[in-house]
Amino acid sequence: MGLFGASVSGMDAFQTMMNVIGNNVANVNTTGYKTSQVNFADILSQTLANGSSGSTAGIGGTNPQQVGLGVKIAEITPNFSQGSLTQTGNSNDLAIDGNGLFAVSPDANPTSPNQIFYTRAGNFHVDNNGNLVTADGDYVLGTSSAPTPGGSTSMPTWTAINTEVSGQPAQFTIGPDGTVTVSGGSTSYYIPIVGFPNYSGLQKMGSNLYTAPASNSAGTPSYGQAGTGNFGAIQAGYLESSNVDLSQELTNMMIANTGYGANSKVISTQNQMLQTLLQNV
Incomplete structure (x- = not known):
């Protein structure tokens, strides 16, 4: 049997x-x-x-x-592994060329790691309130101060990225280092890249999202400036294809x-x- x-x-x-x-x-x-x-x-x-060792009489073991x-x-x-990057011409589309993920959340100002999801899908858009969001409406998270080059394990103070000026839509650009510049050249936000010692330990949540519960094997996240250390650079106007x-x-x-x-x-x-x-x- x-x-x-x-x-x-x-x-x-x-x-x-x-x-x-x-x-x-x-x-x-x-x-x-x-x-x-x-x-x-x-x-x-x-x-x-069970196996046995040889005897002293010269008989071999089993x-x-x-x-x-x-x-x-x-x-x-x-x-x-890295997927190929496809140019879209849409400045809201972002791709990471290298290691790391974007941080997103249903909360505009999350304070706990449990409120944060991670994604490689950069098909973002601006909602009716001027916030940069995912296809499902989660906020793309940024910071008001520049991330640490090379990374830090201290979670930054997250905030939603709002692209309006005085309540009105404005033009904005996103640089390879994650710097978000709105309208007249003023730097408003930065988009950090989040890295993990073991990306395969992340838990899939559907909708291209991952979580990193403290009990899993992904390890302690690090947050850093795009294009520095082991963090990939951000390519605006591109999307990463499936691998x-x-x-x-x-x-x-x-x-x-x-x-x-x-x-x-x-x-x-x-x-x-x-x-x-x-x-x-």
Whole structure:
């Protein structure tokens, strides 16, 4: 019966892999999307006999006898490799060329890390109040003072980026270092880049957003000036494309399909063996 259990776990694992691949393919045109990867791990083996060391009489030792009990999903992690940058001509569109993420929030002045989300999708726009927001209406977060070059682990004082002057819409530009200059050349805001020791430890929330709960493995965030240290530069008028490689995903799909079918065949063969045994009893 152990053979059934191992093969069922294999079918479950490859089905999960297929689901992840399907989601990657579905998001091939999603701005800033990061493909997910599935990693397998074997389930603790059943030990039939322990190994032993050699005796002093010159008799050699024996190796342990262990039977595997199947496979499990070890992790499903986002792959934060750089996606290609596509020029849009829209100055509200921002892309990060390098490491890091934008900070966004449903609150205009968040004071807790739990109120903040992170994204690579820079398809922003200005709302009817003059604030720079995401496609879902979350505020793009900035600061009123220049971020630390190279980064700092101290969370800055966040604020929404308002592009109006005296309550009226105004022209603005965003530089590679995240400096937001509104109308007559006055610097109003800065957009820091947020970095993590382990980007794959971030938790997906949908809508191109990630969170970094204190209990996860992303590590302590650092906040820095774009284009300094390990922080990528900001490219205005560009969007980062999905990093999904369709040819690789289709190859992975064939691997998952083959693995699922092979495990199904093992179950079918084991069932035939049991039927033969019962017929001969």
